[in-house]
Amino acid sequence: MLDTVKSAAGQKAEKVQKEQKENVSLYQPTQAGRIFPEIPTFENVQAERLHRQKRLVAACRAFALEKLDYGFAGHLTIRDPEHPELYWTNPMCVHFGQVKLSNLILADHKGHVVEGDYAINRAGFVLHAAVHEAHPDILAMCHAHTLYGTAFAALGKPLAPISQDAAAFFEDHVVITDEAGQVAVEEDAGLAVCDWFTGVKAAIHQNHGLFTSSRHSIESAAFWFMALERCCQQQLAVEATGQTPKQVSPERARYSREHVGSEYIGWLHFQPIYDHLVKTQPDMFA
Helix, strand or coil: CHHHHHHHHHHHHHHHHHHHHHCCCCCCCCCCCCCCCCCCCCCCHHHHHHHHHHHHHHHHHHHHHCCCCECCECEEEEECCCCCCEEEECCCCCCHHHCCHHHCEEEECCCCEEECCCCCCHHHHHHHHHHHHHCCCCCEEEEECCHHHHHHHCCCCCCCCCCHHHHCCCCCEEEECCCCCCCCCCHHHHHHHHHHHCCCCEEEECCCEEEEEECCCHHHHHHHHHHHHHHHHHHHHHHCCCCCCCCCCHHHHHHHHHHHCCHHHHHHHHHHHHHHHHHHCHHHHC
16 A cells, blocks of 8 residues: 555656656646647657748848848758758858758858758858867857947947847857857867857857857747847847946846746747748758
């Protein structure tokens, strides 16, 4: 009887622990049966690869919608689930709005394209490959030459916690001064900046622009890039008034970051974007 009670108690404890692990955010519904995005699981590596590829394409299309394009500049990457030393990325000289499943390329850390027809962006290879190689935990990265992010990067300072949105980046981004303003086409340039990405989800590269990285998904990296661009726009707009903005206190900023600045929340934010793109841009997966 005692063994039965202990067994039941153990099963209950295991269930609670499982539920606690699954309940990673206060935004997850506690009411059973509600429609809500679920983090996917995969039966095999092929299914996971296709999932990552589709989300990479969607991230590129989302960048196009947000007008984050600038000629051929900008590169998004996601590791291959079977071969983590390789990463999928958008093709060189293809507009974000024209990226599709069939024109993605797979490259190694030496910049060699091992699958796909298009060339690789040299600057993208130098920076992203260095970060991916130095940080095996980083799955995805995003970078683009954006209007507000590039302008804010010229200030060489971190984002201030002037809103709940900006608080998501509080103590979770860095300002990189190495190689500031110099076009990254030599491999040494990537090595000079890769160490800065330890333990943060975003970086402001002085005189260059914004970067985001994710240890969770390309969706998270993409959303936090778009969010960081918006926060830069907001801070520039506030500072243009000549008034000193009121800042969120460090304690409240950390609390907000914990609840609305996680990798999971970035992934969750991207879900309605993905659903909208699937419905409105069916050519993505051609």
